[in-house]
Amino acid sequence: MTPLAELRGVEKRFGVLPALKGVSFAVQRGEVHCLLGDNGAGKSTLIKILAGVFPPDRGEYYFEGRPVFFRSPREAIQLGIATVYQDLALLPLMSVLRNFILGREPVKFLGILNLKEAEHKVRESLERLGVFLDDLHRPVGMLSGGQRQAVAIARAVHWGAKLLILDEPTSALGVRQASQVLEVIRRMKEVGVGVVFITHNPLHALEVGDRFTVLFQGESLGTFARGEIEEHELTRLMAGGRLRVER
Numbered sequence: 001m002t003p004l005a006e007l008r009g010v011e012k013r014f015g016v017l018p019a020l021k022g023v024s025f026a027v028q029r030g031e032v033h034c035l036l037g038d039n040g041a042g043k044s045t046l047i048k049i050l051a052g053v054f055p056p057d058r059g060e061y062y063f064e065g066r067p068v069f070f071r072s073p074r075e076a077i078q079l080g081i082a083t084v085y086q087d088l089a090l091l092p093l094m095s096v097l098r099n100f101i102l103g104r105e106p107v108k109f110l111g112i113l114n115l116k117e118a119e120h121k122v123r124e125s126l127e128r129l130g131v132f133l134d135d136l137h138r139p140v141g142m143l144s145g146g147q148r149q150a151v152a153i154a155r156a157v158h159w160g161a162k163l164l165i166l167d168e169p170t171s172a173l174g175v176r177q178a179s180q181v182l183e184v185i186r187r188m189k190e191v192g193v194g195v196v197f198i199t200h201n202p203l204h205a206l207e208v209g210d211r212f213t214v215l216f217q218g219e220s221l222g223t224f225a226r227g228e229i230e231e232h233e234l235t236r237l238m239a240g241g242r243l244r245v246e247r
């Protein structure tokens with residue numbers, strides 16, 4: 001099956017410092033692919049290449065089977081590649097509803113000018129992902145961190161994201177809020193969206209992931225399917241260790 005997005009042998013350096021040293025990585029539609037690794041491993045660099053923030057120095061990038069060369073994130077967004085960053089996701093003083101419509105011309109908003117109808121569509125989009133909010137006119141800043149992440153994800157899907165990139169969406173959250181976000185990520189599979197889920201937390205990864213790639217100092221230590229790897233093995237790999245102790 002042609003992957004939704006695929007990187008082959010990607011290299012990226014900042015000055016003399018190599019951040020990625022020939023990494024290959026692929027995401028399928030309807031798959032949650034977790035990207036794990038310690039601080040500085042190259043996770044954010046990898047997803048910035050996926051999101052068109054900067055091009056790789058070397059290597060190839062295919063989206064839906066075609067080679068792509070993004071000159072800006074806007075070009076990636078136009079193809080349906082959405083990124084939700086931990087902090088910059090939404091405007092806190094604006095309502096949930098306005099955040100959804102933000103950046104889109106009202107006329108293009110599903111061809112609707114009627115706010116009541118818009119509200120109905122937005123509510124539908126949220127509830128499809130298991131997010132239930134009683135008042136969409138509340139400012140986003142009054143939501144919990146988990147609800148905010150969920151709204152940002154639902155918004156990206158609402159606008160037709162095919163590939164959803166999540167950079168540490170659960171790291172600042174408590175247990176209950178994190179599990180709410182994990183539930184939304186799980187629903188992405190049903191919607192058919194491909195997800196790249198960056199996390200430091202192997203337990204969060206194992207709860208929702210179909211496959212797991214571990215980066216260490218700019219290199220991939222391998223991609224593993226669900227059931228092939230356990231929590232302590234992911235933890236060991238993230239620290240640069242071998243998968244299994246060799247005798």
Ligand SMILES: Nc1ncnc2c1ncn2[C@@H]1O[C@H](COP(=O)(O)OP(=O)(O)OP(=O)(O)O)[C@@H](O)[C@H]1O
Nearest residue numbers: 014017018019037038039040041042043044045046
């Ligand atoms: N814009 C930049 N300029 C210079 N060096 C950078 C830049 N972005 C990343 N780096 C370096 O590249 C390496 C990989 O960084 P990256 O942010 O991809 O790691 P990460 O896995 O996302 O880490 P973290 O878990 O801390 O977010 C690090 O050594 C980092 O210092």
Ligand SMILES: [Mg+2]
Nearest residue numbers: 043044045167
């Ligand atoms: Mg990072």
